[in-house]
Amino acid sequence: MTLSVEELACWRGGRPVFAGLSFRLPPGGALLLTGSNGSGKSSLLRVLASLLPAESGAVDWRGAPIADDLPGYRAALHYVGHLDALKPALSPRETLRFSAALRGGGAPAIDAALACFALEDVAELPCRWLSAGQRRRVALARLIAAPAPLWLLDEPAAPLDRDGEARLAEAIAAHRAGGGMAVVATHAPLDIPEANALVLDEFAAAAMPDWAEAL
């Protein structure tokens, strides 16, 4: 179970964002994406989540291109974007039950997910009453409610408090200990031990001679 990316390039709005990006993520591995605003952290995560097509390059899952078995790949990943995808009228418990049901799979671990991010007290409250940090905790609790080996997290810690950050770091550590992997884009210094770092500014397409010519 490995995610490997070869010579990936991505265009947005008719201009290149990054190019020549390669990495390999083994089971239990973590990749920390950093880079300035607009360097393509979110774009890379969306490409990895199969939400955006890559301009060129390959994304391989278990040694085969993800396009070969897209449903299988999607079942193996969790994507947490910077929008929390919560409905104001639904409670965290209903939200988690729905997102787990959406993935198919077996019985969801709703209670464990709520406990993991300390949401028991607000579990039955409509999400419209939650704070930004609590909303993010619900979005992150989806990771626990239905297990998947690959986590793609876009600025997961941005609205979280200290306790939330610690719980997230703990969840990622437990996930990796079980052979899971995580790709995390972040500005906040998250406590992820032995993570590989990828600075996206180094892959800015405009800085590459052949891409600069293409422009």
Place this chain on the structure above:
Amino acid sequence: MTPFLAVVGRDLQLAFRQGGEIGLVIGFFVLAVVLYPFGVGPEPETLRRIGAGILWVAALLSAVLSLDRLFAADYADGGLDLLAVSALPLEIVVLAKCAAHWLATGLPLTLISPFLAVLVDLDSSAIPVLMLTLLIGTPALSLLGAIAAALTLGARRPGVLSSLLVLPLYLPPLIFATAAVEASLTGAAVRPHLLLLGAVSLAALPLAPLAAAAGLRQALD
């Protein structure tokens, strides 16, 4: 619970909870029908003549009014990303959302239509036919509406734009449905019109999800 039923169930739950959206659609339907006598005059002769048309136009407008409920919220809050990486192909997601939309608009409109038909003095023998046209035709309204709703995601005034796109598509069901009621009033055969109406709905069933899913992919990009 299968992913398909989960989407249907969640959307219905939202329709019932979020500020009574079902009540809004039904209220609009009733008001639109009630307005006509004020415009065309209260003579029963006139109303009886155009009654089925009134009800169908009001049903079209109510359906258009509720189209933004289909995808707009999921697009704005990031839920569309989760639907796109779910166990369901996007086409099936569209189908599930259309099913929920129909259960929350088309079906209630069909169920209250007999009362409004009495209001416009429609011949009692034509009321079952009217209900049947609504039952057969309103699924097409939800399905065709999904195309417009998906295509206008991200537009500045999606509501206005989607009604411009979708109202021409609603012409065939409108024509066949009112022709069926007309035929039952004049004693002509109703069946051919109902079959044509059914054909519109059946054609929309596989084609509209394909088109709407393409629109959603565009919006995800």
